[in-house]
Amino acid sequence: MQPDISVRHLNKTYGDGFQALKDINLEIERGEIFALLGPNGAGKTTLISIICGIVNLTSGEVKAAGYDIVKDYRKARETIGLVPQELNTDSFETVWDAVSFSRGLFGKAPNPDHIEKTLKALSLWDKRNNRIMSLSGGMKRRVMIAKALSHEPQILFLDEPTAGVDVELRRDMWEMVRKLRENGVTIILTTHYIEEAEEMADRIGVIRQGEIILVEDKAQLMTKLGKKELRLQLQHKLEQVPGELTLEPVELANDGWELIFTFDSQQEQAGVARLLRTLGDLGIEYRDLQTRESSLEEIFVGLVHE
C-alpha cells in the first residue's frame, strides 16, 4: 500500500536565505500516528506547512494520499485537515458558521449531520450559536479541531495541539485521536509533551536543525536507545565505589547511601545478576532496590543535544 504522506528530497530555503529544511525524506503509512519531535525552530511547522500548502517548497517532491501537492493540489489538499499551532480563529462568526465555512472551503457539500457529530464529539454542541470571540482559549482550540475535521479528512495534522490546554481537553483530545485512528485516519502530530508522544505514537521522527535525524518505531526506539537503571539503597554508607566494581557502569549517589547501575535495555540482564553477586561477595548490604527505564523524553534530549 502506498504511504499516505511521502516526502522526497525536500528542501526549503526562505527568502532571507535561511535553510529551514535540508533533504527531508519521510514516509508515513495510512492509519498510523506519527509524532514529529524536535526543539523549537527545528523545522517541524515548516514541514507541516509545506505539506498542507501554506508554504512553498524550494525543491523536492511531496505527496499526500498519493497526490502531488503541487500538480494535484486540489486532490491532495482535500484529504488533509490541519490544526495549526497558533490559535487563529475568527471572532464574530458563530461556531456553527465557522465550521460549516471550513467544510465548504474544502469543497464538500453541506452536511449538517456531520457538523453536528463533530461538534458533539468535541463538546461544542452547546456553544454552536455562540460567537467564537466569547469562547475560552480551550474552547477556541476545540473549534479549530472541529474546523479541521469538518471535511472528513483522511490525514490530520496536529501542530502542538495540547500546548496550553487544560487536562480535561487534553484527555478528550487524545480520546478523539484514538477514535480517528480506529476509523483509519492518519495522524501526524508535533508536541512538546513528550510523554504524549510516548503514549500515543506508533512511530517517532526526530527533526533537528532542518534535518530528520531519526525515524523509528516507538517501541524499538525505546529499546534501542533507552537505558535502564538499577538503584540500590544501601544499608551502610559507602565512601567510594569499591575497586571490584570500578569497571562496571556504577556510581554513588545520595552521599554514598545509594548505588546506581546503568545498562542498555537491549543488553542481557546478566549484568544485574553479576553486580548483585559481586555486592554479595563484598558484603555490601542493601535495604531496597528499583529498576527504571529511561523515558522518551530522556532519549529525545539525548538525541537533540548530540
Add this chain to the structure above:
Amino acid sequence: MNLYGIRAIYKFEMARMKRTVMQSVLSPVISTCLYFVVFGSAIGSRMGDIDNISYGAYIIPGLVMLSLLMQSISNASFGIYMPKFSGTIYEVLSAPVSYVEVVIGYVGAAATKSVILGLIILATAKLFVDYTVLHPFWMLSFLVLTSITFSLFGFIIGIWADGFEKLQIVPMMIVTPLVFLGGTFYSIDMLPEIWQTISLFNPVVYLISGFRWAFYGVSDVHVGISVGMTMVFLALCMTAVWWIFKTGYRLRS
C-alpha cells in the same frame, strides 16, 4: 471548479456585511444624502444648470461613483486583510481552492455589496432630487463593472497592506481627491484648458463621464473611451492579482 469553496467565501463575506450594516451601508448612504440635501436641495437651486441638467441631478452620478469606489476598495481590502491579520488565512491557503476561486469569492462579495449600496443610494437620491436614467442598461453595466474593478483593486491593496494605516491611505489620500477632481461637481469643460488636459490623466474622469452619460446622455469624453478605460484598469488589476498568486507575494513564503 470548487463551487462549494467559492460559495463558502462569498457567504462568509456577505455575512460580514450583514453584521456591519451600519458601517458598510448606512453610513455611506447617509453621507451621500447629505450632499444631495446641501448641493441638490439647498444650494443647488441657486446654481446654474450644467448641460441643461439641474445641478442637484448633475452631481448624482459622481456621488454614486464616489461611494462605489470607496466602498468597493474598503470592503474588498478589509475582506482579505482581516484573515491575514488574524491568521485565519492559513485555512484558505491550505484549502483545495484555486486563486481564481478565492478572487471570485472575495471580490464577488465585495462587488455585490457595492452594487447593492449604489442602488440604495440611487433610490434615496430620488427623495431629494429629481433625475432620470436615459440608458438603464448602461447605467447598471457601469455600476457593476466599476464595482468589480475597484473591488479587485481593493483586494490588491488588502494583500499589499501590512497595517491598518495602509488600508486607509489609498481610499482617503488617492481615491477621494481623484473623485472630487474628476468632474463629480463640475463638467471639466468648465476648467481652464490646461486643467482640462491634466484632468484627462485622472482615470476617475472616464468613470464619472461614462456613468453620467448613462443617466443624461451628456459626457465629458466619449462613452466608448469610458468603457475602454474601465476595461484597461480592470485588466491591470487582473494582471496584478495573477502576479500576486503566481509569486505568493505576501501570502505564501
